[in-house]
Amino acid sequence: MKNEEYLNHLRHSAAHLLAAAVLELWPNAKKTIGPAIENGFYFDFDFGDVKLSEEDFPAIEKKMKSIVQTWKGFERIEVSKEQALEDYKDNEYKTELINEFSQNGETITYYKSGNYSDLCEGGHVEQPSKEIKAFKILSLAGAYWRGSEKNKMLTRIYATAFPTQEELDEYLNMLEEAKKRDHRKIGKEMQLFHFEEEIGQGLPIWLPNGNIIKEELEGWAKKTEAEWDYQRVTTPVITKENLFFTSGHLPLYKDSMYAPIVIEEENYYLKPMNCPFHHKVFSSSPRSYKELPLRVCEYGLCHRYEDSGSLFGLMRVRGMDMNDAHIYCAMDQAVEEFINVIKLHEYYYKMLGITEYEMELALRNPEKMDKYHGEESDWELAEKMTIEAMEKSGVPFKIVHDGAAFYGPKMDFQIKSSIGRMFTASTNQLDLYMPKKFDLKYIDKDGQEKTPVVLHRAPLGTHERFIGFLIEHFGGNFPVWMHPSQVAILAISPDKHGDYAKELQKKFREAGIRVNLNIEAETLGNKIRKAQGDRTPYMIVLGDKEIESGNLAIRKRTGDNINMSPDEFVAYVKEKISSKSLEL
Ligand SMILES: [Zn+2]
Ligand SMILES: [Zn+2]
Numbered sequence: 001m002k003n004e005e006y007l008n009h010l011r012h013s014a015a016h017l018l019a020a021a022v023l024e025l026w027p028n029a030k031k032t033i034g035p036a037i038e039n040g041f042y043f044d045f046d047f048g049d050v051k052l053s054e055e056d057f058p059a060i061e062k063k064m065k066s067i068v069q070t071w072k073g074f075e076r077i078e079v080s081k082e083q084a085l086e087d088y089k090d091n092e093y094k095t096e097l098i099n100e101f102s103q104n105g106e107t108i109t110y111y112k113s114g115n116y117s118d119l120c121e122g123g124h125v126e127q128p129s130k131e132i133k134a135f136k137i138l139s140l141a142g143a144y145w146r147g148s149e150k151n152k153m154l155t156r157i158y159a160t161a162f163p164t165q166e167e168l169d170e171y172l173n174m175l176e177e178a179k180k181r182d183h184r185k186i187g188k189e190m191q192l193f194h195f196e197e198e199i200g201q202g203l204p205i206w207l208p209n210g211n212i213i214k215e216e217l218e219g220w221a222k223k224t225e226a227e228w229d230y231q232r233v234t235t236p237v238i239t240k241e242n243l244f245f246t247s248g249h250l251p252l253y254k255d256s257m258y259a260p261i262v263i264e265e266e267n268y269y270l271k272p273m274n275c276p277f278h279h280k281v282f283s284s285s286p287r288s289y290k291e292l293p294l295r296v297c298e299y300g301l302c303h304r305y306e307d308s309g310s311l312f313g314l315m316r317v318r319g320m321d322m323n324d325a326h327i328y329c330a331m332d333q334a335v336e337e338f339i340n341v342i343k344l345h346e347y348y349y350k351m352l353g354i355t356e357y358e359m360e361l362a363l364r365n366p367e368k369m370d371k372y373h374g375e376e377s378d379w380e381l382a383e384k385m386t387i388e389a390m391e392k393s394g395v396p397f398k399i400v401h402d403g404a405a406f407y408g409p410k411m412d413f414q415i416k417s418s419i420g421r422m423f424t425a426s427t428n429q430l431d432l433y434m435p436k437k438f439d440l441k442y443i444d445k446d447g448q449e450k451t452p453v454v455l456h457r458a459p460l461g462t463h464e465r466f467i468g469f470l471i472e473h474f475g476g477n478f479p480v481w482m483h484p485s486q487v488a489i490l491a492i493s494p495d496k497h498g499d500y501a502k503e504l505q506k507k508f509r510e511a512g513i514r515v516n517l518n519i520e521a522e523t524l525g526n527k528i529r530k531a532q533g534d535r536t537p538y539m540i541v542l543g544d545k546e547i548e549s550g551n552l553a554i555r556k557r558t559g560d561n562i563n564m565s566p567d568e569f570v571a572y573v574k575e576k577i578s579s580k581s582l583e584l
Helices: 003-025 054-068 081-087 092-103 165-180 183-189 208-227 241-247 275-282 331-351 366-371 376-393 463-474 494-510 524-533 544-549 566-578
Strands: 040-046 075-079 108-113 116-119 134-144 153-162 238-240 261-263 266-270 294-303 319-329 357-362 397-400 410-416 422-431 453-457 487-491 515-518 538-542 552-556 561-564
Touching: 003 040, 003 054, 003 116, 003 134, 003 153, 040 134, 054 134, 075 081, 081 092, 081 108, 092 108, 092 116, 134 165, 153 165, 183 463, 208 294, 208 319, 208 331, 208 463, 238 241, 241 266, 241 275, 275 294, 275 319, 275 453, 319 331, 319 463, 331 357, 331 376, 331 422, 331 453, 357 376, 376 422, 422 463, 487 494, 487 524, 494 515, 494 538, 494 544, 494 566, 515 524, 524 538, 538 544, 538 566, 544 552, 552 566, 561 566
Parallel strands: 357 397, 487 515, 487 538
Antiparallel strands: 040 153, 075 108, 108 116, 134 153, 238 266, 261 266, 294 319, 319 453, 357 410, 410 422, 422 453, 538 552, 552 561
16 A cells, blocks of 8 residues: 555544544534545544634544543444435534535445444544554634535644654644744744735735845846856736737636736737746747847736635735746757756755755646647657656656646656755746747748747745745845844943944945944843844844944844954955845
8 A cells, every 4th residue: 555545544544433432522513524635634523613723633632532442443334225214314524425426426435433423435544553552632623514605614623644743743743833833923923025905806916025036036047047048038917818828828728817908909918827928028020039038037927816725925916026047959959958947946945945845747637628729749749758857867857747737748847845844846847838829930950840849947946935035044044145124233231332233234234234223222131132033144233342443243143143343344244245144
């Protein structure tokens, strides 16, 4: 049995156990379903008028521990529809399921362990009393029966189970750490971004501190792309609808686009992606093979309609700035260009201390072949070239048979954050379809007109998602080069030390260092707490001693202290900034 399958069986078995415990404690509760999910399981109950709270968790867990000792196995019992309906006559949820199962011609089965049995199709561990030992109830939520708002709201109990206590502890620690590092929490503490009901859901405002991070990241991308021979363009955020009919996004992708704006009786759409605009850059003049590969890049502002339920902080938004580029090249250049794109990702990740990552190639779902456009031969060729590039790159990858774009296979970069969460950072594509749709041409060596291959790439994803990730990856402790306030100067006495503090501030600023000056009339303890709250990399406390000696006492965010002259310190910080050091 594969590990994942075993985990699912273990967790679903633990869900039975959870229901058994709940029903012993609240005999009038009605049980519904309890599946395994990623990282755990849940069980939905109708508790009637009873309100459950987190304070009930220890009692439920205790009950689970005592019941499980009597569970030696799961016994499969076939029952008739009539018997099942009789057994569950007071439970309208199970009644609904029983009727459905029998309509579909399925055999109705119970699974029984100890004194507890449940309507179930199977998928359990063999020795529950030995195997279900490391579990934890995590949270409560409301959930509609069968996910429909028309139905009754049930109480969902989320929990998890692991084969060993060590694995469970590790997972719980990760959850704790993730809570501390939640980008929404840190974003508020460090005043990085803000959402405003009056502006609209999913449309972030970058506050001054967050904007610095955004501009540092963008400046880095611009410099890097210039070095890698990309050319920058700027394209409009709205366009006549025809452009998206040409690309095939309309009507196919319409549900993910904002409704059109009518100008002079024509429909204009906010762009959900930059591709068609870059295709127009390519076709703006006759192209020769000598110009290829032509790499067109832009931080392009896109808007996509995401339903309000799926919006989540910066991670899922409706307005996003994308680190986008399209590479136009000849067929025999495509694999090498794709490998270069992978190398660019590796460069960025290395600089940001992201050490674990892999690629995932999404191909067509064989059951939904009508979803995809383009010729079969192009699909096969695009798949073959993408796989060749991925193999040659040496980065580990896996293939999934779903999730391709309608015009070609899609390669995602999955990165692991410092707390071990996997995260889709960017999507890249090798595209033989759009160049034909847009009738892109270049004159080859032999004087013949040919169609280029297009690569879509966005290594730093969108500012929103990527910075959301970086906040959690660094836990707000950004490296010096991207930190909003690199140095804090705290004057012990505003009167006695304020002037020198300002002098230092001026000196540092002239050297291109971002300084936060605190000469307020408040205690030093307060000043230090504020600077720590900002996660400032370097804190300088100025008092009589520092002014007399001419040496600065610098406290690093890590707790280490260093002493140096102002000139030495400027040189020290400038080196950390220019090398994009992850160390302080
Ligand atoms: Zn079951
Ligand atoms: Zn694109």
